[in-house]
Amino acid sequence: MAGTGQKLRRQEQLQALLQENPFVTDEELADSLGVSIQTIRLDRLNLGIPELRERVRQVAEGVTAQLKSLSGAELVGELLDVELGHQAISLLAITSEMVFAKTKLARGHHLFAQANSLAVAVIDANVALTGTAQVKFRRPVKLGERVVAKAVVVGGKGTRFNVSVSSSVNGEEVMCGEFVIFAKGLEEDM
Amino acid sequence: MAGTGQKLRRQEQLQALLQENPFVTDEELADSLGVSIQTIRLDRLNLGIPELRERVRQVAEGVTAQLKSLSGAELVGELLDVELGHQAISLLAITSEMVFAKTKLARGHHLFAQANSLAVAVIDANVALTGTAQVKFRRPVKLGERVVAKAVVVGGKGTRFNVSVSSSVNGEEVMCGEFVIFAKGLEEDM
DNA sequence: TCAGGTATTATTACCTGGTACTAATAACAG
DNA sequence: CTGTTATTAGTACCAGGTAATAATACCTGA
Known part of the structure; x- marks a missing residue:
């Protein structure tokens, strides 16, 4: 397996980053984690994290659902x-x-x-x-x-x-x- | 000007449709208004309405603030x-x-x-x-x-x-x- | 030391939902 | 019938991806 668990740590960081701000492109993520864009894509695939547009759409829909729940x-x-x-x-x-x-x-x-x-x-x-x-x-x-x-x-x-x-x-x-x-x-x- | 104000009426309908549900593509709009996709684009340009992804992003971002004030x-x-x-x-x-x-x-x-x-x-x-x-x-x-x-x-x-x-x-x-x-x-x- | 695996990176073709621009029609008013 | 506006068509291009294939890089056990 991974020698020093770098992959695991990176994937945790990735999740943390996206939790904090879901509106980030793969390119920016790759940049801030110091890996290639393909690695980010593989990680996302691995973790079941959808692409940027889909994430934004989910936030938008969740938001409207909440709005509608009370108003x-x-x-x-x-x-x-x-x-x-x-x-x-x-x-x-x-x-x-x-x-x-x-x-x-x-x-x-x-x-x-x-x-x-x-x-x-x-x-x-x-x-x-x-x-x-x-x-x-x-x-x-x-x-x-x-x-x-x-x-x-x-x-x-x-x-x-x-x-x-x-x-x-x-x-x-x-x-x-x-x-x-x-x-x-x-x-x-x- | 427009003979029967069809353009104006269509643009009002367009705004109404998007107000009701911003998550609609130009193609779907064109379809439901019975015009070509280019007409929809021109109308959006004319009315200053951004593209779908931008609209979704605005809902996701803009409303997070409003959302926090709701529920x-x-x-x-x-x-x-x-x-x-x-x-x-x-x-x-x-x-x-x-x-x-x-x-x-x-x-x-x-x-x-x-x-x-x-x-x-x-x-x-x-x-x-x-x-x-x-x-x-x-x-x-x-x-x-x-x-x-x-x-x-x-x-x-x-x-x-x-x-x-x-x-x-x-x-x-x-x-x-x-x-x-x-x-x-x-x-x-x- | 080297084969064999995982991890990473690169490359390419393709997709959606557009923008921006140019050009060809259609519709209509004077 | 001509000029004007409205509509449609077509093309090139873009962001931000998916999917698949291939090429390296890295490490580990024997």
């Missing part, structure tokens, strides 16, 4: 059922962008986002804004779990609605919350 | 000041991804996310999870506004902490909330 759509999660003005149900799968790196437990605000956007969506009005919210996290939610949120309009008068949301994983409640939502006419808003 | 990082917003265990301050600029398309008003869960992640960050522990939260949205926050959130640890005993968060725009309070955060040892967690 892209009107609704956070997937709408399963809705009876406008009465109740709505949505599903949110907990992906790696939503969890703490250390514990793989979902950050509270993602569960909140699902519940809040559902509470807003269930209101049968052009525009609805959250007034107050009170939520309780019953147990941590893990990476990969599928959270079903159910929002029910439990009361309210005029432009003010009370919405109760319960989120559960496999029937076990993980979060519950009470939202006060205000519906607004378009004219008083713009 | 990827441990904190939503930019940390301005922190005294672990006592208080912390963060800043969140409201971008177009965070608002309702119709009203350009921030969705509640973005403000909640800023506050929640700040409340978790201020706790001086390896792992901290939100137990309960109670928030009140005092007035809508508009696109472009800069929200400053201040989290203060106001009490708690053992592994349980009460954190009070107040968010404001130009000194005017837009949201306030009370969070109960639980600090967890690593061993009971894994």
Whole structure:
């Protein structure tokens, strides 16, 4: 095998370099590791590291996924059922962008986002804004779990609605919350 | 000029298509707009739209900064000041991804996310999870506004902490909330 | 000391998704 | 029917690769 494990060390360095900054060409890598460009290519092949453009594309896509996980759509999660003005149900799968790196437990605000956007969506009005919210996290939610949120309009008068949301994983409640939502006419808003 | 403004309409469509999904080749664009690839190139040149790889790179690079202000990082917003265990301050600029398309008003869960992640960050522990939260949205926050959130640890005993968060725009309070955060040892967690 | 293996480098053909430039048409307005 | 703009076509070239083949370099065990 390699006399002094130079290859191994180099490949580790290569991985470290790319982890730090994936936007580097093979030529630059070859340069900074003091080997030929072919060696870099072989190393990448060996380690299963894709080419620059592919790396950039992966970063770009990952980034958009993260953006969409909290902000892209009107609704956070997937709408399963809705009876406008009465109740709505949505599903949110907990992906790696939503969890703490250390514990793989979902950050509270993602569960909140699902519940809040559902509470807003269930209101049968052009525009609805959250007034107050009170939520309780019953147990941590893990990476990969599928959270079903159910929002029910439990009361309210005029432009003010009370919405109760319960989120559960496999029937076990993980979060519950009470939202006060205000519906607004378009004219008083713009 | 153009007889029926076809060029203008096509260029608008082009921009719309790329806004929606920047990861499309000229060939695919040409195909879906029913023109030749050269026309697409001319249109891009005309509109100052860079090539695919450059667009992907911009998404990957440019948005990393924006991303960190959204959900990827441990904190939503930019940390301005922190005294672990006592208080912390963060800043969140409201971008177009965070608002309702119709009203350009921030969705509640973005403000909640800023506050929640700040409340978790201020706790001086390896792992901290939100137990309960109670928030009140005092007035809508508009696109472009800069929200400053201040989290203060106001009490708690053992592994349980009460954190009070107040968010404001130009000194005017837009949201306030009370969070109960639980600090967890690593061993009971894994 | 030398055969045999791994590691590295070089070379070449080819690919995608372009830029930049030139030239030929097409469409239309006056 | 002529001039102008719009569109399409074609060619040369580029970055940053893949894939394959061949030529060295290096080390190691017998």
